[in-house]
Amino acid sequence: TLVRRSDFRNDKVLRFIQSDRYQYELKPILSYFQLSSKDFNINSNYYYSQTDLLKEYRCGNNSYYIPIGWYRHGINLKNKYSDYINSIDTDNINNQWPIAFYGTHSLIGNNINQQDLQSSLINNDSIKNEYIHRIKSVDDKSFIYLTTDCSVAADRYTTSFTIKNGDYNKRFKIVFQCRVRPNSFTIHTDLVDHDQLWKINDPQAIRPYGLLLNTETILL
Template sequence: ITENEQHQFNVVAQYRAANDKPNNNFRKATLDPNESNTETLIIALDNFVQQFGGELSFTNEDLTFKEPAQRTACGIGDLSSAHLLATNYIPTAQFSFVVDLNYQTDLARSSETMQNFVLDFSNAIAEVLTCSNDYVRVTSVNKLEKNRRQTKINFGLTTPDPTETQKLVEDLKARARNGFANHRILKHVQKNEYDYKWKPLITYFQLQPTDFAPEFNIDYTSSMPTEDKRGGFPYYLPIGWYRHALKVVDKYPEDKLWLGSNNLDGEWPVAFHGTHGGAVKGIKEKGLLITKVDLMREEAVEQKGKYFDRPGLYVATHCTGGSHPTYTTPFTIRKSPDITETFRVVFQCRVKPDAFTIHKGPVQEGYAWRFVDPDAIRPYGILIKNENTEEPSLEDAN
């Protein structure tokens, strides 16, 4: 058994324990990888979370889905913020500062000493930048082999607003260039022209066993119609995929109409979102959109004005074609010693009417919808597809 396969078993075991079914004897309660199996979905979500350095965490606490950008900036993801992770909409600027402290004698002489330093360092960065302590997260403290009197501090800086994060990053760079000679904690930081890297980063991705609503699961078979309507917009059914429904009705108690299917005022249309967190150079040919190059920003401003002159989030009107490797990351589960099954995952979302601009190009099929408000996209289902399932053609999907 490989390390990854053992990890998958461990994740499923944690899910079973959280779901009050702690049968971790996988010979008796086997792991059966298939599209309709919730445990397959749990492995899919764990695979998704690992892209961002996070860990799947099961909790029995009631999770609110309000203000997903705020929670993501603090390092906590959940099913309401999955689209923000996949698009790198809430990026973390990752720095590596060098401090004139001996790792062994100054920091690692006890766990308490290290914990206090990490906390003091995070608070100090937040203090000089006048931002929330929650927006600064130390990810590791490493000794330098070449100079034992110095230590490297790796940390991330994030806010819910990418523009604000950029301002804080430039402020921190300027301060580090001049040094922090008069600061009690940061005086140990070496003056330098520190660079940084943008990367989505979370600590935990929280799940409740009750986050799923299996009574609303759907197997989108070829016998179903390919098109319907939601919120006054066409809804292109994801034929060939299996939907695991999320329990979201009580997550937005102030809004009773958004999840409807009667095309009434207040109902939100359906769109799709990919799960791959890698670097994508703009919106690609078809299907689900994950973009680091905001190609439609100028066109969005022309459509709806200056409000849309901000970093954009993209969803697609069509799911078919979205399983292309550019937009989803395949993962495998061993079914038997000789057989493995490969799956892909897509998020099915409702999106707020009048909160997006509509773009034909450069997608080949359907439209790209661009948003600037992260709260205007609400995942309500997770689509999963076995790679061995025949993919309907774009022509068949219309």
């Protein structure tokens, strides 16, 4: 996000910067993950911080839960998909692409600019791997599971990672916010917590349009 110098005095970290004594440089958080800025659209960035937001919304006549406390870095979809306008439409109509979330391991973030993201999701799907382990036998493994609740994706299917920053560590979790083509998924129930899971066989039916980031500060 853009930071104005006038905002420094209100920030718990930036207010200690003494620009007259040394040089400093502000870098976007995505630079720590070695991600290219061209793969993101800052106009789609959004911080889900409002406490007055409804917890549950509907999109494409399917419910999903707002990821309160997460910051979305918008992924640039323009010129990548011929139907990208339809896939990010915000009206709750029958043919709108509904919203779901995908929990990740930390290394998957680099795949945004290295290879096709949809194929990468299938190969690194921790939800699928856990589900396969529980039911012991699956004939078709070319699928991916998504959930309509970001907290489920983050708590159970995302591996956190830590970056040291001076006198404290930052613990991060990454979740992809996705649009899913209507009628391309089947709905299942998690075998343990009974959460709703969407099973998608076609990776082209998934449009990751936001990288959700959640941070926690750990004092050393």
